[in-house]
Amino acid sequence: MSIKTKLSAIIFGSVLLILALNLTLNLYSARSNLRSENVSNMKMTAMQIAVAVEQSSYSSNYVEAQIAKNLRMAAILASYELDPDIKNVRSNELKALSIKLGVSNISLLVKTDNDIIVAKSSDSKEIGLSTKGMGFWYIALLELFRDQVVTIEQGQALDNFWSGPFEYSSATPDYIEKWGYYHDPRSNYIIDPYIRSTAVSDYVKIMSPSEIVRQSKEVNPGILEITGINPDTFGSASMASDGSDSINVKLHNRPIQYGTYIYGNVDQDKAAVMQALNRKEPVTLDTEVLGKRVLKSFIPIFQPEGSTYVITVVMDYAVISSVIRHQLFNNITTSLLLLVVFFLCSYILAGIVTRPIQSILGKVNDVAKGKFEPPLDVSSRDELGQLALRINAMTFHLMQHTNRLGQTLEENRAVKEHLESVINGTSDAIHTVDMDGRILSTNRAFEELYGWNAAQAAVSKTPYLVPATALRQETARLQLLREGTPLPPIETVRLKRDGSVVEVSVSTSIIRDEEGHPQSYIHVSRDMTERNRMEELLRRSEKLTTVGQLAAGVAHEIRNPLTTLRGFLQLQQEKKVLVPLHIELMLSELERINLIVSEFLILAKPQAVHFQQKDVRHILSDVISLLDSQAHLFGIEFDTRFSEHPAIVHCEENQLKQVFINIVKNAIEAMPEGGTITLTQHVVENSVVIVISDEGEGVPEDMLPKLGEPFFTNKESGTGLGLMVSQRIIQAHKGSMEIQSEFGLGAEVTIRLPAGQSINEERSEE
Numbered sequence: 001m002s003i004k005t006k007l008s009a010i011i012f013g014s015v016l017l018i019l020a021l022n023l024t025l026n027l028y029s030a031r032s033n034l035r036s037e038n039v040s041n042m043k044m045t046a047m048q049i050a051v052a053v054e055q056s057s058y059s060s061n062y063v064e065a066q067i068a069k070n071l072r073m074a075a076i077l078a079s080y081e082l083d084p085d086i087k088n089v090r091s092n093e094l095k096a097l098s099i100k101l102g103v104s105n106i107s108l109l110v111k112t113d114n115d116i117i118v119a120k121s122s123d124s125k126e127i128g129l130s131t132k133g134m135g136f137w138y139i140a141l142l143e144l145f146r147d148q149v150v151t152i153e154q155g156q157a158l159d160n161f162w163s164g165p166f167e168y169s170s171a172t173p174d175y176i177e178k179w180g181y182y183h184d185p186r187s188n189y190i191i192d193p194y195i196r197s198t199a200v201s202d203y204v205k206i207m208s209p210s211e212i213v214r215q216s217k218e219v220n221p222g223i224l225e226i227t228g229i230n231p232d233t234f235g236s237a238s239m240a241s242d243g244s245d246s247i248n249v250k251l252h253n254r255p256i257q258y259g260t261y262i263y264g265n266v267d268q269d270k271a272a273v274m275q276a277l278n279r280k281e282p283v284t285l286d287t288e289v290l291g292k293r294v295l296k297s298f299i300p301i302f303q304p305e306g307s308t309y310v311i312t313v314v315m316d317y318a319v320i321s322s323v324i325r326h327q328l329f330n331n332i333t334t335s336l337l338l339l340v341v342f343f344l345c346s347y348i349l350a351g352i353v354t355r356p357i358q359s360i361l362g363k364v365n366d367v368a369k370g371k372f373e374p375p376l377d378v379s380s381r382d383e384l385g386q387l388a389l390r391i392n393a394m395t396f397h398l399m400q401h402t403n404r405l406g407q408t409l410e411e412n413r414a415v416k417e418h419l420e421s422v423i424n425g426t427s428d429a430i431h432t433v434d435m436d437g438r439i440l441s442t443n444r445a446f447e448e449l450y451g452w453n454a455a456q457a458a459v460s461k462t463p464y465l466v467p468a469t470a471l472r473q474e475t476a477r478l479q480l481l482r483e484g485t486p487l488p489p490i491e492t493v494r495l496k497r498d499g500s501v502v503e504v505s506v507s508t509s510i511i512r513d514e515e516g517h518p519q520s521y522i523h524v525s526r527d528m529t530e531r532n533r534m535e536e537l538l539r540r541s542e543k544l545t546t547v548g549q550l551a552a553g554v555a556h557e558i559r560n561p562l563t564t565l566r567g568f569l570q571l572q573q574e575k576k577v578l579v580p581l582h583i584e585l586m587l588s589e590l591e592r593i594n595l596i597v598s599e600f601l602i603l604a605k606p607q608a609v610h611f612q613q614k615d616v617r618h619i620l621s622d623v624i625s626l627l628d629s630q631a632h633l634f635g636i637e638f639d640t641r642f643s644e645h646p647a648i649v650h651c652e653e654n655q656l657k658q659v660f661i662n663i664v665k666n667a668i669e670a671m672p673e674g675g676t677i678t679l680t681q682h683v684v685e686n687s688v689v690i691v692i693s694d695e696g697e698g699v700p701e702d703m704l705p706k707l708g709e710p711f712f713t714n715k716e717s718g719t720g721l722g723l724m725v726s727q728r729i730i731q732a733h734k735g736s737m738e739i740q741s742e743f744g745l746g747a748e749v750t751i752r753l754p755a756g757q758s759i760n761e762e763r764s765e766e
Contacts (some may be wrong), residue, residue: 016339038222039284042297042313045216049226049311064178067195068156068163071180074101075161075191084187086110086119095122104196108189109141109181116141119189137164144183144190160184213259222319224294227264227312228257231277235270263289263296263314273310276300286317293317367395429504429525432511435518449504449527451497465494467501481510482518491528503528565590613756616647616656616688620679623660627668635674642681647688648756651733659726659737663692663749666723670696670747686755693748699741 107121118129150157179194238247243261276283276298375392429446489507675695741747
């Protein structure tokens with residue numbers, strides 16, 4: 001495809017993309033605007049219906065008030081005609097009286113122990129009717145019997161009289177009636193004249209909002225349904241899916257106050273009704289009902305008297321879709337015409353723009369073939385002219401760089417030959433392997449150490465060098481290198497070609513590409529056989545020297561008490577008399593010899609130990625309890641500062657107690673005048689640290705380096721072996737012990753022990 005065609009396609013595609021985006025935005029904006037407009041219309045319709053309902057409510061209240069006055073007048077007239085005792089009143093008398101007064105029927109209500117019932121009536125269906133379950137009706141009747149003013153908000157209250165609102169009859173549910181209740185204080189009953197006629201039912205139906213709803217739907221064809229919802233009973237267990245209710249059938253408690261409930265989803269609508277009431281603003285749902293996409297708006301209506309209900313307006317989404325389809329057709333038609341015009345213009349423009357590009361493309365092809373001359377002719381100063389100038393400059397620099405690269409290649413070849421000579425001349429065995437374990441290269445020292453030449457090693461894999469005992473360690477080291485962890489050299493063993501084992505020090509590095517991906521490993525091996533042999537000889541020599549020093553020290557330390565024993569024995573032999581003082585001194589010298597021999601045996605003979613997980617705090621507490629009495633004799637107190645968390649170490653408990661007892665006893669003996677011994681314990685990273693400090697005279701600076709040497713002590717009766725034993729025990733526990741002191745200011749002993757497994761697990765979880 002030519003540049004001209006590509007440029008035309010780019011311009012055409014750009015215009016097409018812009019038009020598509022514009023079309024999408026217009027479509028989205030139109031849909032959003034139409035939706036907002038329809039939601040506003042639905043809200044306005046609902047508010048108009050609410051206003052009409054409120055106005056009709058005022059008219060209905062006026063009519064109800066007039067009827068209530070007439071019913072009160074009829075009740076008062078009836079009270080003059082009837083006997084005050086209900087036992088003397090007959091139902092036939094009530095029937096004749098209702099005709100005379102111009103009401104439908106008259107009932108008499110009496111109060112029982114726990115109810116108010118109809119005792120006498122001109123309508124036999126009314127007799128025995130209970131009012132206890134009638135809510136505010138029952139409360140109003142109770143207040144009339146008490147000669148109180150009725151406090152119920154519903155209906156009309158007058159002197160000794162109350163009239164309930166229009167409501168369906170309990171005895172004859174097909175009729176809407178208007179009742180009046182009058183209590184003459186002289187009588188033991190309530191007179192209830194009421195009107196039951198089709199005229200009342202027709203009036204209530206005319207004054208209901210259903211007619212307003214019908215007219216609103218005729219004016220707005222897109223509105224499918226308008227429903228007045230009673231939030232108190234809507235969605236109750238007795239309500240059916242069509243909005244009917246077998247229990248809540250009265251005018252004041254029906255779930256559907258007016259309108260129909262065809263496009264309904266009870267659970268979804270109930271949630272929307274509660275949301276609209278809580279937010280006190282309309283809630284709109286875009287949903288599908290009866291296979292039709294609709295918009296349902298729930299508008300809360302708050303009436304002046306305090307009651308609240310919700311008007312639901314359902315609009316067919318097809319109204320919005322039809323407008324959008326019409327607008328979409330117009331936009332697509334306009335866009336297609338613009339595309340044709342832009343395509344023709346872009347093709348012509350591309351031809352003008354691409355002419356200079358052809359010459360630039362020819363020059364680039366020449367440069368790609370290594371032909372840098374001649375340069376491009378520049379005839380303009382626009383962007384293409386600037387591009388031609390930059391290509392000429394690039395061609396010139398490329399020609400210079402090509403010449404330099406030739407020179408660099410020769411220099412690299414010389415450096416490579418020099419490095420190969422250095423690598424082959426070094427005494428360390430060097431070989432490289434790829435990530436799959438294949439050996440890539442070796443040097444001459446590698447062939448001499450392992451017995452493999454470069455050709456044989458190149459077709460082999462690295463496991464032939466690593467014995468099975470070191471294979472897991474080597475795999476772990478290579479994994480750490482891949483993760484970027486630098487590793488120090490490690491002393492290990494490797495296998496020669498003949499199967500013999502050689503001790504080597506191996507240093508491994510990883511080679512990565514420019515993106516940081518591992519490519520290969522470089523292993524540098526050094527034969528450690530001779531050095532290890534010399535070190536072993538040196539260690540044996542040091543051991544023999546140490547043994548000699550210890551033997552000389554023991555001999556010297558034991559000779560002094562033996563000399564004393566010999567002198568006393570000779571003295572007693574000459575005098576042939578046993579002196580108790582001499583016997584006591586001899587026993588003391590024998591005890592000193594026994595102490596020296598016991599501590600020497602601890603150093604010379606390894607003891608069987610059983611390491612366990614122990615809490616250092618408990619061990620220190622046992623030591624303090626053991627030495628507390630001795631400390632009190634010298635006026636010494638213990639100050640313990642232990643951590644709140646467990647300090648678990650892997651140890652032999654009795655050996656650690658011996659170490660702590662030695663150190664604490666030394667501190668006690670260093671403070672003959674009394675003082676405080678501070679024991680601090682805390683956890684630092686993966687170590688448990690114990691610090692024991694005293695307030696004694698301390699140790700002179702020149703004596704600090706000699707502490708721990710056998711038979712070196714600044715105490716008259718000491719051997720110097722106790723501190724040496726303590727250091728050996730701490731070293732056996734893979735810990736360390738440091739002694740710091742300033743003469744005249746006391747001494748401080750710091751012991752570090754590796755933390756046990758439970759502490760490390762707790763830290764890893766944190």
